[in-house]
Each structure stands twice: as structure tokens, then as C-alpha cells.
Amino acid sequence: MALDLARWQFGITTIYHFLFVPLTIGLSVIVASLQTAWHRTGRTEYLRATKFFGKLFLINFAMGVVTGIVQEFQFGMNWSAYSTFVGDVFGAPLAMEALLAFFLESTFIGLWIFGWDKLPRRVHLACIWAAAIGTNLSAYFILAANAWMRHPVGFEIDPTTGQARLTSIWAVLSNDQAWSTYLHVVSAAFIAAGLFVAAVSAYKLLTRKDEREHELFRRTLRVGFVVTLVAGIVVTVSGDHQAKLMAQYEPMKLAAAEALWDDEHAAGFSIFAVGDIQDGRNHVNVQVPGLLAFLATGDFDGDVQGINDIQERLTAEFGPGSYIPNVGLLYWAFRMMMGLGLAGVAVSVVGLWLTRGGRLFRWDWQYRLVVAALPAALLANIFGWILTEMGRQPWTVVGELLTANSVSPGVSLTEVAISLSAFTLIYAVLAVVEFGLLAKYVKAGTAAVMPYPENDAAEPDRTDDDRVPAFVY
Amino acid sequence: MDLPLVWFLAIAVLWTGYFVLEGFDFGVGALLPVLARDDTDRRVMINSIGPVWDGNEVWLITAVGATFAAFPAWYASMLSGFYLPVLLILLALIGRGVAFEYRGKGDTARWRARWDTVIVLGSAIPAFLWGLIFANLVRGLEMGADHVVTASVFALFNGYAVLGGLLTLSLFLLHGAVFLALKTDGPVRVRARAFAGRSVLVVLPLLVAFVAWTGRGGALAAGVVAVVALVAGAVAIRRGREGWAFTATAVAVGLLSVTIFGTLFPEVLPSTTDPAFSLTIANAASAPYTLTVMSWVALVFLPLVLGYQAWSYWVFRKRVGRDHIPAAH
Numbered sequence: 001m002a003l004d005l006a007r008w009q010f011g012i013t014t015i016y017h018f019l020f021v022p023l024t025i026g027l028s029v030i031v032a033s034l035q036t037a038w039h040r041t042g043r044t045e046y047l048r049a050t051k052f053f054g055k056l057f058l059i060n061f062a063m064g065v066v067t068g069i070v071q072e073f074q075f076g077m078n079w080s081a082y083s084t085f086v087g088d089v090f091g092a093p094l095a096m097e098a099l100l101a102f103f104l105e106s107t108f109i110g111l112w113i114f115g116w117d118k119l120p121r122r123v124h125l126a127c128i129w130a131a132a133i134g135t136n137l138s139a140y141f142i143l144a145a146n147a148w149m150r151h152p153v154g155f156e157i158d159p160t161t162g163q164a165r166l167t168s169i170w171a172v173l174s175n176d177q178a179w180s181t182y183l184h185v186v187s188a189a190f191i192a193a194g195l196f197v198a199a200v201s202a203y204k205l206l207t208r209k210d211e212r213e214h215e216l217f218r219r220t221l222r223v224g225f226v227v228t229l230v231a232g233i234v235v236t237v238s239g240d241h242q243a244k245l246m247a248q249y250e251p252m253k254l255a256a257a258e259a260l261w262d263d264e265h266a267a268g269f270s271i272f273a274v275g276d277i278q279d280g281r282n283h284v285n286v287q288v289p290g291l292l293a294f295l296a297t298g299d300f301d302g303d304v305q306g307i308n309d310i311q312e313r314l315t316a317e318f319g320p321g322s323y324i325p326n327v328g329l330l331y332w333a334f335r336m337m338m339g340l341g342l343a344g345v346a347v348s349v350v351g352l353w354l355t356r357g358g359r360l361f362r363w364d365w366q367y368r369l370v371v372a373a374l375p376a377a378l379l380a381n382i383f384g385w386i387l388t389e390m391g392r393q394p395w396t397v398v399g400e401l402l403t404a405n406s407v408s409p410g411v412s413l414t415e416v417a418i419s420l421s422a423f424t425l426i427y428a429v430l431a432v433v434e435f436g437l438l439a440k441y442v443k444a445g446t447a448a449v450m451p452y453p454e455n456d457a458a459e460p461d462r463t464d465d466d467r468v469p470a471f472v473y
Numbered sequence: 474m475d476l477p478l479v480w481f482l483a484i485a486v487l488w489t490g491y492f493v494l495e496g497f498d499f500g501v502g503a504l505l506p507v508l509a510r511d512d513t514d515r516r517v518m519i520n521s522i523g524p525v526w527d528g529n530e531v532w533l534i535t536a537v538g539a540t541f542a543a544f545p546a547w548y549a550s551m552l553s554g555f556y557l558p559v560l561l562i563l564l565a566l567i568g569r570g571v572a573f574e575y576r577g578k579g580d581t582a583r584w585r586a587r588w589d590t591v592i593v594l595g596s597a598i599p600a601f602l603w604g605l606i607f608a609n610l611v612r613g614l615e616m617g618a619d620h621v622v623t624a625s626v627f628a629l630f631n632g633y634a635v636l637g638g639l640l641t642l643s644l645f646l647l648h649g650a651v652f653l654a655l656k657t658d659g660p661v662r663v664r665a666r667a668f669a670g671r672s673v674l675v676v677l678p679l680l681v682a683f684v685a686w687t688g689r690g691g692a693l694a695a696g697v698v699a700v701v702a703l704v705a706g707a708v709a710i711r712r713g714r715e716g717w718a719f720t721a722t723a724v725a726v727g728l729l730s731v732t733i734f735g736t737l738f739p740e741v742l743p744s745t746t747d748p749a750f751s752l753t754i755a756n757a758a759s760a761p762y763t764l765t766v767m768s769w770v771a772l773v774f775l776p777l778v779l780g781y782q783a784w785s786y787w788v789f790r791k792r793v794g795r796d797h798i799p800a801a802h
Contacts, residue, residue, distance in 0.1 A: 062574035065527065066567040072537055073563055076552025080621075083552075087545020088759040095538035096770055102531045103778045107785050110579040114789060160761070163545075166763045408553040410621035419560045426564060430571060437578055470799075473516060473523045473577050 003407045005416040006078040009423060010388075013070050015382050016427050020064035023379050025139060025186060026193020027057040028132035030227060032125075039125050045216050051199060051449040051466045052441075053220070055130075058113065059437050063430065065106070070423065072098075078416065082396050082406035089155045090145050097141035101413040105134030126172035137328040139189075140182050147178035149389070149397050151249040157400075177245055182237035187341075188384060190231035190342065192377040195344050195370075196226025198351065200442055204368035205360070213446045221370070222355055225348040232345030239338075240295065246391075247296035250304040250398060253316070253391030256327045256332040258292055259285070270331075277327050280308050318399070325393040335389040341380035342388040405414070414415065476765065477758035480543035481741070485734035487518070487539055492641075493726045498522040498529055500649015502569060503595025503642075508653065508664045512582070513795050517588060519573060521793045526573065528782055532565070542782055544765055546620055547741045549583045554614055554622025554742075555606050558629065562599045569595025569683040600645040604628055605629065608637025608797060611687060611736050611742035617748050620742075633686060634660035644729065647672045648722040652705065655715040658794035668716070672679040672750040673707040680725070684732060692735030699728035 031054045038046035072094065075083045083090075115124045148154075154171025155164045166172070197417035200223035204213065246254045255261075259273045261280050268287030290300035297304070307324055314323040347370060354361055361367055392398060396406045405432035441448065496759030501522050509515040510551050540550040545682035552559055568591040576588035612633050615624040650672065680703055684696030737743075744750035758764065 001536060058574065059578070062571050066570040069530075069534065069566055069570075072541075072551055073559060076537075076541065076548045077556055077559060078553070080553040081547035082619075083541065083549035084546050087548060089540055090764050091540075091542030091545055091759070092536065092763055092767060093549070095535065095542040098531060098538040099534040099770065099774050099778065102534055103528065103782065106527040106531050107778075107782050111529055111785050111788060114520075114524040119788065161520075165760045167764075168768070169714060169766045229759060249738075255490070339625060345717050408549075408556075411553050411556050415556045418557065422560065422564060426567060433571075433575065441578070473519045473572055 001294055002351055002411065002416050003404060003414045004127065005413065005420050006407050007403070008076065009416065009420040010074060010429060011072065012355050012420070012427070013240060014066065014330075014389075015072060016431075017064070017067040018381060018385060019378060020036055020060050020067065020081065021139075022189035022192040022378065024064040024324065025135055026191075026227070026231075027060065028128070028135045028221070029190075030193055030197060032128040032132045032413045034223075035235030036129055039121060045219075048213075048446045048450045049216055049220055049287055051094065052446045053199050053200075055198075055416065055441050055449050056200065056438060059434060059441065061109065063434050065093075067427070075418070076156060078408055078411060079396075079406050080410070081230075081410035082401065083331060085163050085401050085406070086149075086397060087163075087221075089164045089172065091142040091391055092166060092169060093145040093148075096439065097138050099135045101138035101141065101432065105131050105138065113472055114470055117469065129213045132361070136458040140144075140178075143182045143185060144173050144175060144178040146388075147175050147181050151175060151245070152397055152400055153179040164397070165401075170185060177249065177317075179243055180238055182242045183234060185384075187231040187234035187238060188381050189223075189386065191228050191235060191341060191344055192381055194224045194231060194348065194372070195374045195377045196224070198228065198348065199371045199374035202361075202367040202382060203442060204445065205368035206371075207443075209443075210445050210447060212452055218355070218360065223353065223357070228345060228348035231345065232348065239363055243295045250391065252307065252310045252323060252389075253327065253330070255305055255307045255310055255394075256325050256330040257387060258304075259327055259331045260292065260306045260307050262303060263309040264306060265293075265303050266290045267296075268303045268470075269295065269306040271332065275327070308427040321394070324392050330387055331389050333383045333390070337380050337383040337387055339380075340376040341384070344373045350453065406424055418438075474542065476572050476761055476768065477543075477754045479768065480539070480758065481734075481738065481754045484536060484543065485730070487532055487536035488734070489727050489730040491529070491536055491624055491730065492730050493723050494529035494532055496645040496726050497648045497652035497723075498526040498640075499596040499600040500645040500647065501653060502592045502649075503600060503646055504649055504653070504665075504668070505593050508650070509669060510660065512585065513798050514661050515585075516577070516798045517577070517659070517661050517793050517795055518653060520798065521593070521653060524789045525785060527570070530570070539767070539771075543759050543764060544741060544752075544754075544757040545759060547752055548617065550620045550742055550752060551610070553623065554616070555609070555629070555641040557626045558602045558606055562602050565595040565598040566765050567595075584720065586692075597642065601642040603638075604641030605638035606636045607641075607733050608683075610742060612636075612734055613745040613751070615746050616742065616750055617746060618742035620750070620752055622742075625744070636686070637680065638681055640676070640683045640729070641687075642698055642728060643672065643676045643679055644722075645681070647676050647706075648719075648726055651710060651715065651718045651722045654710065655719045656792055658792040660795075661794075664711070666715075669710045671706065673710075675705055677707070680729070683729075687732060687736050689736065692732045692738075695728045695735055696732040699732060701724045702728060704799055 033048055033052060034050040034053065038050055107319065108127045111119065112127040112131060115127055119127065122181055153175050154166060158165045198221055201217040201224060204217040205221065230362050243254065258270050259282055261282065267349065268289045269291030271286045271288065273282045273285040273389035293302040293304055294300045296302060309326065311323055351370060354366070394404065395401050396403050416469050501518055505515055505518060509518055572588040572591040572595060576585050579585060609629050614622050615628065616622045616632040647669055650665045650669040653663055655670060657665065680700055684700060685695065689710045702721045706718045706725060709718035709721055740751045740753045742752040
């Protein structure tokens with residue numbers, strides 16, 4: 001029971017954390033790019049866009065930071081057996097993440113927030129880039145740690161303690177599962193961030209409160225689309241690679257995600273299936289012939305392993321027990337991830353075409369569709385993680401440690417119930433507050449972060465002699 | 474070189490850095506209702522730590538991450554053993570971090586007042602609980618041969634640990650007040666100086682009691698120097714030497730941490746059930762390969778981190794006064 005609650009807590013806190021992470025990863029780079037554009041061209045519109053999206057970025061960033069602290073402590077609090085077993089290997093990338101990335105991110109974000117009008121322009125621009133690099137670097141370390149759980153490499157089991165022992169940090173950091181996952185997760189993050197910029201711009205173009213900012217949002221709408229499109233290409237290519245790695249390292253996850261019950265030659269890709277999980281078979285299964293075999297092996301005639309057969313092999317290798325994850329959940333998580341993610345990319349492709357050469361959307365529903373693409377992209381990110389983490393079950397470290405043996409033996413059911421309730425409650429409240437603030441600043445528009453000049457006179461340049469920090473708190 | 478010892482020292486340094494740095498921003502946060510008379514005062518106080526508090530907090534993240542990498546069993550037993558206090562600290566840090574960013578973004582006085590409450594509690598609670606946790610570490614916990622802590626949450630509130638908690642809370646308040654005296658101007662500065670001068674009278678007996686109760690050997694010497702530093706700080710603040718006063722309270726906080734880790738050595742989590750069950754530097758450490766890798770990483774990157782963090786303090790070295798605070802936005 002304490003195990004179930006600990007798993008629920010990890011699921012809830014991690015999914016919640018990951019609502020903010022993709023936006024932070026992508027928006028940090030987008031805001032830095034907008035500021036670079038201002039720095040290069042000197043055009044006020046870019047500065048205005050930087051400040052407007054920078055504000056939204058910071059509202060989101062704060063949530064990502066504070067919910068991230070929980071993640072680092074949670075392994076020790078709820079998963080002490082896991083922590084003791086993997087610490088020698090898993091702790092290293094986490095410590096590196098803090099030392100190399102978190103310091104960079106948090107120190108330079110402070111310099112950026114308070115450094116407007118205080119630091120020389122070039123230095124101030126470097127600060128947002130340093131923060132963006134820190135953010136994107138931190139993702140690599142944590143994903144290398146996560147990849148190790150799915151494909152453990154560069155370690156041995158210590159014969160006296162029975163615990164994992166690092167033998168090659170290079171193997172852990174260059175794990176093909178690590179860099180492949182990095183490309184996939186970060187590109188998915190840029191899809192979410194690109195659609196965030198597009199959705200906010202679409203909303204502003206739809207409501208047309210302030211004609212002065214119309215041109216700015218017409219441009220940022222396209223910026224959002226372009227980011228989404230480029231990220232969409234990377235997400236597709238890396239996703240294909242992820243499927244092949246999954247077939248190789250975690251065949252059970254792939255079989256469950258496809259509801260493929262038995263080993264199959266030239267397996268088809270399931271579009272829609274209704275199955276009997278107890279019985280281990282499907283009643284209905286609409287398939288594209290040979291496509292799964294192609295995705296998993298690169299050959300339409302390839303062999304793909306099925307759930308029942310893998311279960312037999314795992315029982316033979318690791319002893320009796322069920323090695324089958326939640327098939328129904330994984331099957332639909334896989335489809336939701338791909339469907340919602342690709343829908344978001346499709347919106348951006350069509351959107352780019354419709355807005356070419358200074359054109360605008362003709363109908364309001366087109367703007368609304370762009371707004372709806374943002375939650376779709378965030379959900380796609382979340383479903384991707386549900387597939388990854390639930391598909392690894394019953395293992396925490398594939399082939400090495402079961403989830404059931406990972407939990408803290410000394411932490412009581414009451415304690416986990418308290419923490420689960422407390423996190424859920426505070427996170428729910430903060431979600432409402434955060435959404436309210438984002439909505440407020442989106443509605444207030446660009447004039448709220450940078451007033452427009454009274455008449456048509458030239459816009460005043462910043463006063464570089466006034467070297468007082470921007471006391472924004 | 475004895476790598477586990479090096480990493481014990483490295484982790485002690487990281488915690489010490491954390492207490493010295495976040496100690497003052499905890500103090501500033503908790504002193505909001507004491508030293509501010511209006512919203513501008515509160516904003517002077519919050520903005521004085523605004524650019525740096527997040528970077529200060531990363532010292533904690535790094536200390537915990539380094540413990541995970543270098544002493545997995547210590548990390549696991551400590552965080553699961555102090556489950557509820559650690560949970561409270563996390564909730565406090567979540568609320569506090571969001572509050573700094575969000576308090577200025579609402580329109581009503583009620584909105585700001587609510588976030589101010591979160592800042593005060595979010596600063597005071599961890600300031601107390603870190604002292605409670607580390608005093609319990611020094612004292613030892615009920616722990617079996619499997620290194621699973623069996624102490625109940627009520628057992629954590631023993632006299633020695635509560636003294637430790639009150640000490641860190643009051644010391645961080647003093648440290649924060651001295652920081653405000655150094656970094657602000659106007660009425661907040663005046664009140665912060667007065668508060669610092671008075672609060673020494675509370676902190677000093679607590680520190681003396683804690684050091685006397687804790688100390689043995691070299692750690693005791695560090696504790697005695699901490700007391701001396703605190704007295705020097707009191708003298709300096711009364712003479713208006715704010716820079717020296719801040720140096721002195723920083724040294725006092727740092728040496729308190731040294732006293733704690735010095736007393737802990739060579740154990741990292743002593744067992745009161747049976748000393749044979751204690752986690753020690755030797756039996757909790759990761760293998761030499763991991764420690765070697767981490768040593769190189771730290772050797773290259775820690776100086777870099779120190780460099781740019783010091784630079785950020787240099788950039789924001791000027792005092793914050795009421796005139797600097799722009800209209801609400």
C-alpha cells in the first residue's frame with residue numbers, strides 16, 4: 001500500500017513538474033533568440049516581444065524550479081532502497097546536473113531579471129543565454145540518469161554489497177538511450193514551447209484588444225510555428241530511433257504499447273484495438289501491415305516480440321512473476337503521445353502556409369485551433385513520460401531492480417499519505433494561481449511590460465547611464 | 474588520497490556554503506513583519522535578496538546531489554529517516570520560491586499580504602528544521618543493521634534537537650538582519666541594525682549552550698571561535714561597521730556548521746540503537762571510481778561556479794533604498 005501511494009506521488013509530482021519543464025527548456029531559448037534579434041537589429045518590437053514572452057517565461061520558470069527540488073529529494077525519501085542500490089551510478093549525473101547546470105541557470109536568471117538597465121547590453125544578453133544553456137544542459141544529465149534505468153550500462157553489481165557500482169561514466173553519459181531520449185524529449189519540449197508562443201499570439205490576434213501590438217503577434221505567431229515545425233522534424237526522426245531502441249532494450253514495453261500478444265513476423269502497426277488483457281489476446285485490431293516491424297527493426301519483414309512470449313522468456317530468466325506492464329494504459333498513451341504531438345506539428349505546418357507573405361487567418365476558429373494545440377502538445381509530452389515510466393514496470397532498473405523492492409522500508413503508509421495529500425493540494429492551488437497569472441499577463445499584453453510612446457515620436461532609447469537594477473519583486 | 478574523506482569534507486563545505494548564504498535570505502524573509510512598516514519596506518527587503526536567493530538555494534541542491542553520488546546510503550537513510558521534517562522543508566521552499574516571483578504580480582494588498590505570509594513561514598520553517606535535523610544527526614537516531622531509521626517523528630523533537638532548531642532560526646534571523654543593515658538604506662537599515670543588536674542577546678546563549686552540549690575535541694574549538702565571532706559581530710553592528718558585522722555572522726554560521734560536521738566525523742549517521750549499525754564515511758561511501766570522477770568534475774566546475782556567483786554578488790553590491798523601488802506593476 002505504501003508502495004502504491006509512493007508510486008502515485010512520484011507520478012503526480014513528476015507529471016506536474018513536467019508541465020513546466022518543456023516550456024522552460026524551449027522558452028528560455030526563444031526568449032534569448034528574441035533578445036538577440038533586438039540586439040542585432042535594434043528594433044523596439046523585438047525588445048517588446050522579449051519582455052512580453054520573458055514575463056510569461058518567468059512565471060512558468062518559478063514553478064519549474066520549485067517543483068524540481070521535490071524530485072531530487074523524493075528518491076531518498078520514498079525510494080531509499082532504490083537510492084542505496086543505484087546511488088553509486090545514478091547519483092553522479094544528478095550531482096553533475098546541480099553543479100554544472102542548476103548553478104548556471106539560477107545565478108544567470110537572477111542576473112537577467114535584475115540586470116535590465118544595469119548590465120551592459122551585451123553582458124545582459126549573455127546572461128539569458130547562459131540560463132538557457134544551463135536549462136538545456138540540465139536536461140541531458142537527468143535524462144542520462146533516466147536512460148540508465150531503462151538501459152543500464154557502465155556498471156557492475158558489487159559482489160559483497162549487492163549494489164550497482166559505476167565502472168564507466170562515459171558509458172553512462174554516451175548511452176545511446178540517453179542521447180536519443182535527449183533529442184526526443186528536448187524536441188518535444190520545443191514543440192510545446194513553440195506552440196505556447198503561437199497559442200498566445202493567436203489568442204492576441206483573435207481578441208484584437210490593442211491594434212498597436214497586432215504586427216508583433218503576427219510575427220511571433222510565425223516564430224512559434226517555425227520552432228514547432230523544426231522541432232517536429234527532430235521529434236519524428238528521434239522518435240523512430242526511440243522505437244528501435246525500445247524493441248532492442250525493452251521489448252515488453254513496445255509489445256504492450258502495441259498490444260502485440262505473440263511474437264510476429266512482419267508485425268502490423270495497430271491503429272485501434274480492443275483486447276482481453278486477462279486472456280492475452282485482442283478481439284478487434286485494425287492494423288497497417290508490416291509497419292510495426294518497420295518501426296521496430298527498419299525492415300517490413302522484421303520480427304517483433306509479443307507480450308506472452310516475452311513473459312515466458314522473462315520468467316525463465318528472472319523467476320516466476322508477472323513482467324507485463326499495464327497494457328491498456330500503454331497502448332493508449334502511445335497513441336495519444338503520437339496523435340496529439342503530430343496534431344500540434346500539423347497545426348503549425350498548415351498555419352505557416354496560411355500566414356505566408358503577410359496573410360492572416362480568415363476565420364476565428366483557426367486561431368482557436370492554434371490555442372487548443374498548446375494543451376495538446378503538453379499532453380503529448382505527458383503521455384510520452386507515462387509510456388516511458390509505466391512501460392518500464394515492474395522494474396525501476398530494467399533487469400536489475402524491481403519497483404516493489406525499491407521503496408523505503410522505514411517510511412509508513414501514514415507518512416506517504418500525508419506527503420501525497422500535501423503535494424497534491426499545494427500543487428493544485430499553485431496550478432490555479434499560475435494559470436491565473438499567465439492569463440492576466442497575456443490579456444494585459446505588451447503595453448503592460450513596455451508602454452508605447454504617447455505620440456508618433458521616435459521611441460525613447462534605454463537610458464544607459466541610469467545604472468540601477470530593475471527591482472522587479 | 475582518502476577519497477571518501479575528501480567527499481565528506483566537500484559535502485560539509487557545500488552545506489556550510491548553503492547555511493551561510495541561504496541563512497541570510499531565510500532571515501530576510503522571516504523578518505518581513507518585524508522590520509517592514511509598509512509595502513515599500515517589504516519590497517526593499519525582498520529585492521535585496523531578489524537576484525541571489527535562487528543561486529543560494531542551489532547550494533542545497535548540490536549538497537544533496539553530492540551526498541546521493543558520494544554516500545548513497547547516507548542520502549537514503551537521512552531523507553527517508555527525516556521524512557516529515559524534510560517534507561515540511563520542501564513545502565516551505567516551494568511556497569517561498571513561488572511567492573518571491575508572484576507577490577509583485579497581483580493587484581491587491583490582500584494578494585501581497587498572502588504571499589508575504591508564505592515568505593515568512595517558508596523562510597522560518599526551514600531555518601528551524603535544518604537545525605533540528607542536523608542536531609539529530611549529531612545526536613544519532615534509532616537505526617537498525619539495515620540502516621533503516623526507526624525513530625518516530627516525535628523522537629526528533631528532543632531537547633537537544635529543539636535547541637539546535639532554535640539556534641539556527643535565531644542565528645539566521647540575526648544573519649539576515651545584519652545582511653539588511655549592510656545591503657539596504659533608509660528605515661529598514663536602521664531597524665535591522667537595532668534588531669541585530671538586540672537579537673544577539675538571544676542568539677549568544679543559545680549558541681553557547683549548543684556548543685557546550687555538542688562539543689568535543691577540535692569541533693569544540695570551532696564552536697568556541699563561532700561564539701567569539703558572534704560577539705565580534707555584535708560589537709561591530711553596534712559600532713555601525715556593517716561589513717565587518719556581516720563577515721562575523723557569516724563566520725559564526727560557517728563555524729557552527731563546522732562544529733556539526735566535526736562532531737559527526739567520522740560517522741555520517743550514528744545509530745543510537747547500536748554503534749555498530751552507524752553509517753560512517755567508510756561504510757556509506759561510493760566506490761573509488763565514482764568518487765574520482767566526481768572529484769575531477771568538482772575540481773573543474775566548483776571554482777567556476779564560485780567565480781560567477783561572486784560576480785553576481787558584485788554586480789548587485791549597491792544598497793537598496795526606498796527610492797529605488799519603482800511603482801507597483
